[in-house]
Amino acid sequence: MHNDEFFIEKTKKLFEASTGWGDSSEWTNQDFVTLSEKIQDKTGVALSHVTLKRVWGKVKYESLPNTHTLDTLVQFLGYENWRSFKSQNGNGTIAVDKAEEKSVPVIADVKEGQSVKKSRKGIVIGVSLTVIVIVGVFTIMQLNKPQPPGVIDSNYSFSSKKIVTEGLPNSVVFSYDATKSPYDSVIIQQSWDRHLQVKVSKNDHQHTSIYYYPDYYKAKLIVGTRIVSMHRLLIKSKGWMPAVTQSPVPVYFPKEDAIHNGKMSLPIEKILAKNVKLQPVPPDVLYANVRDFGPIYSDNFVFETAVKNDYKEGAAVCQLSKIYILCEGTAIYIPLCSKGCISSLDLLFTNYYASGKQQDLSAFGVDFNNYVKVRIEAVNRKAKIFVNDKLVYTVNNDIIKAKIIGIDYTFQGTGSVDYVKLSNGKVNYEEDFNDLSDGKLVVSK
Numbered sequence: 001m002h003n004d005e006f007f008i009e010k011t012k013k014l015f016e017a018s019t020g021w022g023d024s025s026e027w028t029n030q031d032f033v034t035l036s037e038k039i040q041d042k043t044g045v046a047l048s049h050v051t052l053k054r055v056w057g058k059v060k061y062e063s064l065p066n067t068h069t070l071d072t073l074v075q076f077l078g079y080e081n082w083r084s085f086k087s088q089n090g091n092g093t094i095a096v097d098k099a100e101e102k103s104v105p106v107i108a109d110v111k112e113g114q115s116v117k118k119s120r121k122g123i124v125i126g127v128s129l130t131v132i133v134i135v136g137v138f139t140i141m142q143l144n145k146p147q148p149p150g151v152i153d154s155n156y157s158f159s160s161k162k163i164v165t166e167g168l169p170n171s172v173v174f175s176y177d178a179t180k181s182p183y184d185s186v187i188i189q190q191s192w193d194r195h196l197q198v199k200v201s202k203n204d205h206q207h208t209s210i211y212y213y214p215d216y217y218k219a220k221l222i223v224g225t226r227i228v229s230m231h232r233l234l235i236k237s238k239g240w241m242p243a244v245t246q247s248p249v250p251v252y253f254p255k256e257d258a259i260h261n262g263k264m265s266l267p268i269e270k271i272l273a274k275n276v277k278l279q280p281v282p283p284d285v286l287y288a289n290v291r292d293f294g295p296i297y298s299d300n301f302v303f304e305t306a307v308k309n310d311y312k313e314g315a316a317v318c319q320l321s322k323i324y325i326l327c328e329g330t331a332i333y334i335p336l337c338s339k340g341c342i343s344s345l346d347l348l349f350t351n352y353y354a355s356g357k358q359q360d361l362s363a364f365g366v367d368f369n370n371y372v373k374v375r376i377e378a379v380n381r382k383a384k385i386f387v388n389d390k391l392v393y394t395v396n397n398d399i400i401k402a403k404i405i406g407i408d409y410t411f412q413g414t415g416s417v418d419y420v421k422l423s424n425g426k427v428n429y430e431e432d433f434n435d436l437s438d439g440k441l442v443v444s445k
Contacts, residue, residue: 004064007086011070012056014077021194022225024056029330029351030192032058038076045072048346050353155180158221158229166236166291168243168252170211176221176229178202187222191215197222211235212250214290216328216405232328234405237290239438240431242266244276245284245410251276255436258287264433265416268311278413282316285414290326290406294427294443298327298350299381299401304421306371307336311413318344319368321415325376326406334374334385339365349383352398363392371418 016024019038021031032049040046051069053059065073067082074085157177164170178186181202190196190209200207211217214237221229242258244251251274258266266285268278276283309319318341325332327350335345335356342365345356354361366372366387375386383395409417420431420439431439 004070007082007089008055008065008070010089011073011077011085015073018077020225027056027058028192029053032056034192034194039072043072043075045075046346046355046357047072048353048355048358153223153226153228156221156223156228158219158231160219160231160233162233162235167238168212168214168235168241169249170235172209172211172219172233174207174209174219175205176200176207177205178221178223178228181223183224187220189220189222191217191219212248213245213286214241214288214406215326216290218329235290236292237288237406239289239291239436240264241286241288243286243288244271244274245286250286259433259436262433263416263418265310266414268414271414278311278316279314282311282314282413285411287409287417288406289408289431289438291438293404293422293429294441296404296422296424296427296429297401298325298330298332298404299378299399301376301378301404301422301424303376304374304419306373306418307409307411307415308371308418309336309368309411309413309415311411311415312338312368313413316413317341318412320344320412321368322408322410323374324406324408324410325404326408327402327404330400330402332376334376335361335364336366336368336372336374336387337364338368341365347393349395350398350400350402352395361393363387363390371416 012024015035016022019035021027027035029049032052035052036047036049039052045068047069050059051065055065055069055073070082074082077085079085079088157175159175161173161175162170163172172190174188176186176188178200179202184202185199186202187197187199188207188209190211196209198207198209214235217233217235218230219233220227240255240259242253242255242264244253253266253270253274257270258264264287266287271278271283271285303325305323307321307323309321312319317338319336319338320341321336323334323336330350331348332350333348335347337345339362342362343356345361345364347354347361347364364387373386373388375389377384377386378399381399381401383399384391385393385395404422407420407422409415417433419433420429422429426444428442428444429439430442
């Protein structure tokens with residue numbers, strides 16, 4: 001194996017151990033999105049989830065990763081750079097680590113002068129103990145072996161019940177049977193986010209969690225590191241939900257505070273009235289609408305809107321804004337910002353990703369003194385993105401088909417939305433914000 005290929009494989013194994021996520025061959029797209037965020041938080045360097053998927057062989061890529069990518073990966077693991085990592089981990093000239101070739105550990109040294117009989121006895125004991133250890137480790141590995149999403153172990157059951165049909169926050173009661181677990185506790189994970197995990201006793205049968213944001217979630221029951229049961233969970237918003245995002249609980253606002261005069265706009269004075277500080281770190285204002293939009297899918301739709309970021313004071317000078325189209329298991333987001341800040345942008349279209357640090361996204365730098373029109377046309381898994389009626393970006397690959405379940409807007413500071421239209425020719429959703437209803441949904445025969 002090529003020298004660098006050897007070390008790349010070793011890096012992957014260290015990431016599996018560092019994250020605790022198990023066999024990386026089973027990692028999902030969202031795992032790589034989460035890992036991208038973790039790497040940026042720790043190193044200050046942005047590696048897109050698509051770049052990571054290329055390193056891990058999830059996306060076809062003929063050449064080896066560049067030095068910048070490799071340096072960043074090992075810096076996350078605590079090394080100075082790629083060269084330092086290689087020097088501290090052997091010469092990499094063969095595919096198998098010499099340390100892993102030792103099949104029988106040394107149980108005890110035979111002291112000088114001991115009889116051959118005693119030595120043989122020690123070897124027999126050593127081999128026996130080794131067999132026991134190997135069998136034990138193999139058993140644990142089988143128990144912990146990750147399974148592909150959707151695989152359900154019939155030894156376990158897992159279901160949920162929402163307390164309210166729609167609206168936030170929303171508590172969910174999980175019912176489970178994990179009495180056959182070899183461990184005293186099992187894990188319930190609310191969504192893709194591994195931070196939203198809680199250990200519960202295998203002998204109990206219910207656990208309640210709170211969801212603060214509307215979205216499409218996959219709740220999981222995990223035994224060891226193995227997903228034994230998983231099901232979909234759609235948390236609806238009950239129309240448009242204005243909020244200031246923060247952890248762990250967002251600041252919610254009534255619709256009346258944001259929807260008025262044919263616009264959706266949360267005034268600065270309303271935000272300040274909730275004791276939310278706009279400086280030194282401006283918050284993000286979220287407008288979310290997760291509902292049933294009918295059979296509209298990410299590979300075939302037209303979306304139109306007009307937006308404006310209304311705040312550019314202090315640290316909000318870039319006026320970062322995003323338009324999200326939420327889908328089952330994935331998402332689309334279109335970035336906008338002031339013209340001088342386009343390097344900080346990134347764009348996602350289901351499985352397609354572009355970073356402003358690696359691609360020219362200057363067309364998404366705009367003048368927010370006026371409303372900015374955005375239009376997305378997706379046909380046959382290809383997409384065109386228009387800004388102010390001008391074609392500025394095309395996506396010709398990696399678009400997957402997924403049902404659209406929500407529309408979100410986020411504005412650094414605060415912002416306004418003039419109108420929303422979503423259609424596939426047969427299903428049409430329109431919102432003009434002339435009242436507090438949830439827009440108009442019309443299905444043609």
